[in-house]
Amino acid sequence: MGSINSYREKIVYLDNNATTRVAPEALEAMLPFLREKYGNPSSMHSFGGDLDIELDRARRRIASLLGCQPQEIVFTSCGSESDNFAIRGLVDAYPEKRHIITTTVEHPAIKNQIPYLKKRGLRVTEIAVDGKGNIDLNRIEEAIEEDTLLISCMYANNETGVIFPVREIGELARRRGVLFHSDAVQALGKLPIDLNDLPIDLLSFSGHKIHAPKGIGGLFIRRGIKIRPLIIGGHQERSRRGGTENLPYIAALGRAAELAAENINEEKSRVAYLRDKLEVGILSAIESTEVNGTTEPRLPNTTNIGIHFIEGEALLLAMDKYNIAASTGSACASGSLQPSHVLRAMGVPFTSIHGSVRFSLSIYNTEEEIDYVLQVLPEIVEKLRRLSPFHSLEDVKAFGV
Amino acid sequence: MWKYSDRVIDHYENPRNVGVVENANATGEVGSIVCGDALRLTLKIEDGIIKEARFKTFGCGSAIAAASALTEMIKGKRLEEAAKITNKNIVDYLGGLPQAKMHCSVMGQEALEAAILDYRGEKFDHKVEDEGEIICKCFGVTDQKIRRVALENNLHTVEEITDYTKAGGGCGSCLYRIEEIIDELWEEQAQKNNAGGKMTPVQKMKKIEAVIEEEIRPLLRRDGGDIELIDVKDNQVVVRLMGMCAGCHAAVLTLKGLVEEKLRELVDPDLEVVQDGLH
Numbered sequence: 001m002g003s004i005n006s007y008r009e010k011i012v013y014l015d016n017n018a019t020t021r022v023a024p025e026a027l028e029a030m031l032p033f034l035r036e037k038y039g040n041p042s043s044m045h046s047f048g049g050d051l052d053i054e055l056d057r058a059r060r061r062i063a064s065l066l067g068c069q070p071q072e073i074v075f076t077s078c079g080s081e082s083d084n085f086a087i088r089g090l091v092d093a094y095p096e097k098r099h100i101i102t103t104t105v106e107h108p109a110i111k112n113q114i115p116y117l118k119k120r121g122l123r124v125t126e127i128a129v130d131g132k133g134n135i136d137l138n139r140i141e142e143a144i145e146e147d148t149l150l151i152s153c154m155y156a157n158n159e160t161g162v163i164f165p166v167r168e169i170g171e172l173a174r175r176r177g178v179l180f181h182s183d184a185v186q187a188l189g190k191l192p193i194d195l196n197d198l199p200i201d202l203l204s205f206s207g208h209k210i211h212a213p214k215g216i217g218g219l220f221i222r223r224g225i226k227i228r229p230l231i232i233g234g235h236q237e238r239s240r241r242g243g244t245e246n247l248p249y250i251a252a253l254g255r256a257a258e259l260a261a262e263n264i265n266e267e268k269s270r271v272a273y274l275r276d277k278l279e280v281g282i283l284s285a286i287e288s289t290e291v292n293g294t295t296e297p298r299l300p301n302t303t304n305i306g307i308h309f310i311e312g313e314a315l316l317l318a319m320d321k322y323n324i325a326a327s328t329g330s331a332c333a334s335g336s337l338q339p340s341h342v343l344r345a346m347g348v349p350f351t352s353i354h355g356s357v358r359f360s361l362s363i364y365n366t367e368e369e370i371d372y373v374l375q376v377l378p379e380i381v382e383k384l385r386r387l388s389p390f391h392s393l394e395d396v397k398a399f400g401v
Numbered sequence: 402m403w404k405y406s407d408r409v410i411d412h413y414e415n416p417r418n419v420g421v422v423e424n425a426n427a428t429g430e431v432g433s434i435v436c437g438d439a440l441r442l443t444l445k446i447e448d449g450i451i452k453e454a455r456f457k458t459f460g461c462g463s464a465i466a467a468a469s470a471l472t473e474m475i476k477g478k479r480l481e482e483a484a485k486i487t488n489k490n491i492v493d494y495l496g497g498l499p500q501a502k503m504h505c506s507v508m509g510q511e512a513l514e515a516a517i518l519d520y521r522g523e524k525f526d527h528k529v530e531d532e533g534e535i536i537c538k539c540f541g542v543t544d545q546k547i548r549r550v551a552l553e554n555n556l557h558t559v560e561e562i563t564d565y566t567k568a569g570g571g572c573g574s575c576l577y578r579i580e581e582i583i584d585e586l587w588e589e590q591a592q593k594n595n596a597g598g599k600m601t602p603v604q605k606m607k608k609i610e611a612v613i614e615e616e617i618r619p620l621l622r623r624d625g626g627d628i629e630l631i632d633v634k635d636n637q638v639v640v641r642l643m644g645m646c647a648g649c650h651a652a653v654l655t656l657k658g659l660v661e662e663k664l665r666e667l668v669d670p671d672l673e674v675v676q677d678g679l680h
Binding site: 309310311312313314317321330331332333338339350351354386387388389390396399400 | 403413414416419430431432433434435437438439440441457458459460461462464465502570573
C-alpha cells in the first residue's frame with residue numbers, strides 16, 4: 001500500500017487514551033530524585049527525611065487539580081491498583097455489606113474483579129448501557145439493596161469518551177447511604193473535576209494518561225471513609241498503602257497535575273476542535289462510517305468511529321505504515337480475540353465493532369497532523385475495502401448462504 | 402502489535418490474486434462478519450487443474466496474507482493435490498504466524514475445502530466435516546472441529562484451541578467445555594497408544610498388577626518368597642513381601658533392586674516401591 005507519497009518521519013500519535021508522552025516539565029521534575037536526592041522520605045536523617053516536603057508538594061498539586069484535601073490522596077502504582085484498592089479495600093472494611101453495583105462498560109481493572117468478588121460470596125449487579133453508551137440512573141437506583149456497599153461507575157469511558165452522570169449517581173448514592181467510587185483515569189486532566197463539590201467518595205486516577213510517566217497513580221479517599229490497605233506494609237501513605245514512596249514519579253505526577261490544571265481550557269477548546277475536525281472529516285470523506293457512542297457529553301479528545309466492511313487490525317497496520325497510531329475495538333487486535341466489551345455492551349453491530357477505530361488526542365497534537373490523517377485515511381480505507389467481500393449489509397447477510 | 406514475518410507483511414501489503422474469478426466454477430465462502438473474518442475464494446478449474454484463484458476477505462493483516470498465500474499455493478495445482486493442503490502448509494508458506502492468528506490459516510484451508518465441494522456439486526456447510534454439537538456459540542465452532550484441529554496441530558490447552566479455532570474467544574462461556582473436550586481427546590489418544598502415552602491411574606494399576614504377576618512373582622517364588630500388591634498412590638507402589646522374603650535381611654534390596662527396577666523398566670520410570678507398613 002505504498003502509493004500515498006505523503007509518508008511522515010514523525011509519529012502522529014492519536015492514541016492518548018492508551019498512554020501519553022511524558023511532559024518535558026514532568027520529566028525535569030523527577031530527575032533530581034533519580035540523581036542526587038535519592039533519600040528515603042521515611043528516614044530519620046535529614047538527607048532522606050527532608051524529602052517529605054517534596055511528597056507534600058506533589059500531593060498538594062494533585063489535591064489542587066482535584067479540589068480535595070492533600071491528605072485525601074493516596075499514591076499507588078497505577079490506575080488498576082487504585083481500582084483494586086478501592087473495591088477490595090472497601091469490601092474488607094465493610095464485611096457486612098455483600099452487594100456491589102457497577103456497569104457493563106468498566107475498565108478491566110474493575111470488570112475483571114467481578115468473578116473474584118463473586119467467589120468471595122458477594123453479589124454484583126452490572127448496569128447495562130444503551131446503544132449510545134449512556135447509563136440510566138433509574139436502573140442504578142432500582143439495583144440498590146439493603147446491603148449494597150458501593151456503586152462503582154467510571155467517570156468517562158476509555159473507548160468512546162462518553163461521560164457518565166457522576167454527580168447524579170453520587171447524589172443518589174448519598175441519599176441511599178451507599179458509597180460511590182469512580183474510575184476517573186480518562187477524565188483527569190481532560191475535564192474539570194471538583195471534588196469539593198462532587199459527591200464522589202473514592203476516585204481513581206493514573207499518571208501516564210496526563211503526561212506523567214507510567215507506574216504512578218493515585219486514589220482519592222474522602223476523609224472519614226473506612227478502607228483497608230491492599231498493599232500491607234509500613235506506615236507510608238498513613239498506613240493505607242505500604243511501600244517506600246516512589247518519589248521521582250510522584251514528583252512527576254505532581255508537576256503533570258499542575259500542567260493539566262493550566263491546560264484544561266486548551267483541552268476544552270483546541271483539542272476538542274481538532275477532534276471534531278478529524279471526526280467530521282472522516283464522516284464526510286468516507287462512506288459507511290459512524291460515531292460509536294453519544295457525541296455529547298463526551299471527552300474533548302476522543303472519537304470512536306466505526307468504519308464498516310473493513311477490519312480494524314488491518315486498518316491499524318496500514319495506518320502504522322503511515323506512522324499514524326490509533327487503536328481499535330476489533331477482536332483480531334486484542335490478545336484475547338475478544339471484540340471490545342464496551343462496544344458489545346452498547347449493542348454496536350459487529351460490522352462496526354470490527355472496523356472501529358479510536359482516535360484520542362492530546363494537547364501535543366497539531367492541526368497539521370489532523371490534516372495529514374484526513375489526507376491519507378480515505379485512500380487506506382478504500383484499498384482495504386477493495387479487498388473486502390462486503391460492501392453493504394446485504395452482502396453481509398448473503399455471505400456463505 | 403503482532404509480530405508478523407516479512408512474508409506475512411509482504412502478502413498483506415501486496416496481496417496476490419485479489420478479486421473474483423470471472424466465470425468461476427468453484428466458490429468457497431467461510432467465516433462471517435460476526436467472527437471478524439470472512440473469506441470468499443473463487444476458482445476456475447479446468448481438466449482437474451486450478452487455472453485461476455482469487456479471493457476477497459474481511460479480516461486482519463494475517464487473514465489477508467493467508468488468503469493471498471493460499472491462492473498462490475493452489476494456482477496451477479491439480480485438484481487432488483490442492484485438496485491435500487492443510488492450514489500448516491499455509492503457515493509454513495508464510496514463514497509462520499503468531500499463535501493467536503493460527504485460525505487465519507484454518508480459514509484459508511476451509512475456504513479451499515468449501516470451494517472444492519462446491520465444484521463437485523456438494524454443499525459446503527461448516528458441519529459437513531465438522532458435525533457435532535456447537536460448543537462455541539459466538540463463532541459456531543463444533544466439538545468435532547475442536548477435536549480435529551487439536552489432533553492435527555497437537556494442541557493441549559484451551560488457549561491454543563482459541564488461537565487456532567477462535568472457539569472460546571467470544572463470550573468465553575464455553576471455555577470449560579473446551580477444556581473437557583481436549584482432556585477427553587488426549588485421554589482417548591493415550592489409551593490408543595498405551596505404550597507411549599500417559600496412562601490413566603486405572604491403566605497404570607492394571608499394568609503394575611500384570612508385571613508383578615508375570616515378571617516379579619515367579620522370581621520371588623523361586624526363592625520361596627511371595628509378594629502382594631497393596632495399593633498404588635500416584636507413583637508410589639505399596640507392596641507386602643511375604644514368605645521367605647518377609648524376614649529376609651535383603652528385603653530392602655529385593656524391594657528396590659528387583660521389584661522397583663522391574664516396575665520402572667516395564668511400567669513407568671517414575672515409580673517408587675515401598676513396603677506396606679514401613680512408609
